[in-house]
Amino acid sequence: MSSSTACASCSKSPPEVKLKHCAKCPEVKYCGRVCQTAHWPAHRAVCVGQTGGTPRTSVPPRSSAPPSSSSSSSSSSGGKLSPAKGVKKGIASPFTQLDKGTWLHNRAEADVYALLIDAYRLRAADMYNLEGEAEEDSIQGGAADGLRGFQRFLGRVAAARPALLPPWWDASKKTACEDLGMRAGQWSSLRAAVEKSDLIEHYGDSQFPMQLRMFAEAVYGKAPGGSSGSMMKAMMMAMESGDTGGYEATNIDLSKILGQRR
Incomplete structure (x- = not known):
């Protein structure tokens, strides 16, 4: 060396x-x-x-709120709301909403901010782990926070796929979202990297990282490592509609389909 x-x-x-x-x-x-x-x-x-796993700084405390009895499943499929915790309210059929481009619609404002931050943070971690790529102004590149990269991410969403954002989104909401990411001592911190396991624990849903990855894939037009989530999304949509084809989500080796992502 x-x-x-x-x-x-x-x-x-x-x-x-x-x-x-x-x-x-x-x-x-x-x-x-x-x-x-x-x-x-x-x-x-x-x-x-x-x-x-991915390079990390200290991770802020995770949500300690227990999942409600009506949404405590670790799976996003079926009629349960996803995610089980970590947001003001989950949504039904999240993979169908991803396919329609309405995954961020009809959510609480604070939830939209947090999910955009986590979609960016997981994408940055995936790019580093799968392709060895780290932007110089990202945590993975040695910066103190990922604000600059997150601002580019939001700019890309607004420019390339504006319909993915809720109808109420505007410049003031963008600023509020960035401010949340820079607030110390809370989950949605751009000063800390996250891993898949962190997200599963925080949101109480083993498939929620997949949702974040699919949202980011819709923004960039491709997934890290050259993989694609289209086949998995179609499978999850079928499960949400009740057409499981004899499979359950827990029986699927997601790592093979999603290009060995951590």
């Missing part, structure tokens, strides 16, 4: 270049995103192996 005072990929050192450390391995430094991406195949096993 290169000296900690030089880029781990090209070996250049200050003052020729400015170095930033890997979010999870402070001793490994890079002069930029190109070198970090190029070095990822060699660094991935060591980096991901340290905690078994």
